[in-house]
Structure formats: C-alpha cells, structure tokens
C-alpha cells in the first residue's frame with residue numbers, strides 16, 4: 119500500500135493508501151463519522167462508515183480525541199465539494215497515541231490570542247497559524263531568490279556587536295566575558311563593509327530591539343533583510359525597495375493562494391502593488407497629513423476621527439508616528455516611499471542632503487494600517503561629516519572606529535535598506551498583529567514558549 123501525504127492524494131484516486139498524521143476534527147453520527155485528518159501538508163476528510171468497517175475500527179474512530187496521532191488506511195475517492203477534490207473512505211485507523219485533553223478548541227481563534235500564544239507550541243498545528251507560517255516561508259524564499267537572481271552576495275553580520283546602530287534606547291545588553299556586548303539591532307554597518315568588498319551584498323538574519331511598548335507592530339526579536347550597494351544613491355535605493363516588494367508580494371499571490379484563501383485575505387489590495395510607488399518628500403507628507411487631519415475630523419468613521427486626533431501628535435518636524443503612517447496608507451491605498459526626513463530624527467549614519475536640513479533616508483509605508491515595512495537610505499560618505507555625527511549622537515568612537523575606516527579607505531556614495539520580515543508577512547496575510555507572523559514571538563511580556 120502507498121504511504122502518501124495529503125498534498126499528493128489527488129494522484130491516487132481509486133487507490134488504497136496509508137496516511138500518517140493526527141486527528142484534527144470530527145463530525146458525525148452513530149453510523150457515519152467524518153474525520154478531519156491532518157498530516158502537515160493538508161487536511162483531508164476520512165469517512166468511516168459503521169457498516170463497512172470492523173466494529174473496533176469504528177469505535178476507535180469515534181473515541182479518540184483531537185490530536186491523537188494515527189495511521190489511517192483507505193481508498194481515495196473523488197469529491198468535488200471539498201477544496202482538495204478528494205476524500206478517503208477509511209477502512210482502518212491505527213492509534214499511535216490516544217489523546218483526550220487537547221487544550222485548544224478548533225473554534226478558538228485570535229480573540230484569544232494571549233491564551234493561544236501561551237500554547238503556541240501546539241497552536242501552530244491549527245489552520246490559521248499554519249497558513250500564516252507557510253506564507254512566511256514563501257516570503258523568505260522569495261527574498262532569497264530576489265537577491266540571488268540579482269547577483270547579491272549573502273553576507274552574514276554578527277549578532278554580538280560592540281555598538282548600537284539604531285539608538286541606545288532599544289539596546290539589549292549582554293555580558294561578554296570582560297566586556298559589555300549588545301545584540302544586533304541591524305546588520306547595516308557590517309553590510310556597508312560588504313558593499314565596499316563585493317559591490318552588492320545582502321544581510322539576512324535575526325535582529326533585536328528592547329522595545330518597551332506593546333504595539334501591534336513591534337517585536338523584540340525579528341528578522342530583517344538588508345541589502346547594501348556601493349554607488350547606489352537615494353533614487354536607486356527606492357527603485358530596489360519597490361522591485362523587492364513587488365517581487366515578494368507577487369510570489370505570495372502566486373504560490374500561497376490556498377493559504378490566503380484560508381485567511382480570508384482580500385488580495386485585491388496586494389494585486390494593486392505595482393511600482394512605481396508614490397515618492398513623497400517629508401514636507402509634502404506633512405501637508406497631506408494636515409489635510410487628512412481636518413478631513414478625518416469631519417468623518418463619521420470612528421477610526422478616522424480617532425486618527426485625526428492622533429495625527430501629528432508628535433508635532434511637526436518629528437519622525438512619523440503610527441497614526442500618521444496609518445492615515446497616509448489609507449489615503450494612498452498603495453505602498454508609498456517617504457523620503458528626506460528631518461536630519462535630527464534619523465540615525466547618525468544617514469547622509470545629509472545638500473541643505474544639511476534633511477537626511478537622505480526613505481521609509482516605505484504599507485497600506486492597511488501596517489505602516490513602515492522598510493527603513494533605509496543613503497549613508498553619510500564624508501569622513502568629516504560622519505565623525506561630527508558620531509560625536510553629536512554620543513556614539514562611543516572606539517566602538518565604531520572600524521566603521522569610520524570605510525570613509526578613510528575608498529569611500530563612495532552607497533546605501534541600502536532594511537525590511538522587517540514579520541511586518542511584511544503581517545501585511546501580506548492581513549493579520550492584525552505582527553506576533554502571528556513569526557513561529558515564536560518575543561515581546562516585552564513574552565519569552566515563552
């Protein structure tokens with residue numbers, strides 16, 4: 119008998135097969151049982167009919183609890199009503215482990231997210247997290263393929279670092295023998311060394327931030343993809359970001375149809391993700407926000423009224439807040455690139471524009487309330503200016519002396535960006551919370567499981 123996976127069942131119509139997996143759900147009566155059987159590759163309905171199987175097979179199928187591990191044998195038949203196109207007429211159910219107290223109900227879902235995240239080690243078996251994590255897997259593969267196809271060199275940055283990249287307020291400090299080390303917040307500074315050595319590199323790995331606020335968009339451990347390219351200037355960086363986003367979204371739409379359907383994702387917004395994205399100067403974004411503020415205040419949509427109050431709470435000239443990003447996303451209904459932020463609100467390494475007032479940085483804002491998914495820009499390539507910035511931002515000079523060397527030995531214009539994988543997956547899958555976009559989320563309140 120063929121031992122097969124649920125995903126391959128369609129090729130075995132009218133044949134006897136053996137399936138190894140778990141009992142996901144069950145409906146049925148005294149005479150007919152419908153087992154939802156899962157094996158990780160999919161879920162199939164196994165019909166067990168009292169009149170066709172030995173008494174003990176029927177009793178076993180009726181008795182065992184959810185997530186009992188089982189081997190099922192039976193004949194594959196066509197079933198046009200099911201998404202899979204087939205079902206199995208069960209003839210035998212062999213129990214590997216019988217379970218009776220599985221702690222998650224099939225009907226339970228995100229409203230119970232805290233309870234479900236306590237049970238994350240088990241919850242990953244359920245349809246929703248399963249679908250989201252499949253999309254994540256495809257997104258990561260698409261990112262790797264995108265850069266590989268464009269001849270970027272994969273360049274791994276260290277996780278223990280001597281210095282902050284994105285400001286000291288979110289640094290995780292770790293004892294490092296006689297010294298103090300920090301978990302990396304971004305591989306960018308190392309990526310820049312790679313760009314000078316290989317031309318085009320991509321850093322891809324976990325990054326860490328001691329984010330103390332509990333939001334829908336922040337994790338303390340997240341994965342970031344960070345391309346860095348020599349001789350690439352701000353416009354080229356925006357081109358690359360657009361191309362990468364379009365590629366990744368396109369791949370998910372193509373390869374994850376079943377998952378997006380399971381998640382009831384309205385994919386029309388994703389289909390509209392076509393480059394070029396609107397490119398908006400920070401000052402223009404502020405004007406648009408002012409307009410939206412008065413427009414939203416008059417709206418009868420409570421979400422808009424609330425946004426109106428929250429927009430520009432930080433005041434003009436600040437970094438954009440979550441409400442600002444949500445409002446801009448609502449307005450443009452498309453990914454947008456906001457560039458030339460005031461220099462004071464951005465990191466020490468950002469290149470100043472010729473006026474000295476703005477940083478030649480860019481954030482890509484995704485629509486639908488997800489907000490910033492990419493941050494990046496051109497790097498300061500002048501030794502004098504970089505040294506002054508290091509001083510101004512109180513970065514300990516000895517911790518970045520190696521980085522400053524890049525401006526002494528063959529400095530060139532260059533830049534890149536970082537995209538948070540979970541923010542991207544959150545957006546593509548339409549999940550409310552970034553915590554659902556990684557197998558084991560880490561936040562200020564969560565270190566287990």
Ligand code: 4AD
Nearest residue numbers: 304306336337340344491492493494535536538541
């Ligand atoms: O804008 P950020 O802080 O930029 C950097 O770290 C640059 N050094 C990257 C570079 O230019 N190479 O972070 C980049 C992206 C954000 O746009 C967001 O997608 C994600 O990383 N991100 C987070 N994702 C989840 N939880 C958090 N706490 C995040 N902080 C940033």
Ligand code: MG
Nearest residue numbers: 481490492493
């Ligand atoms: Mg940012």
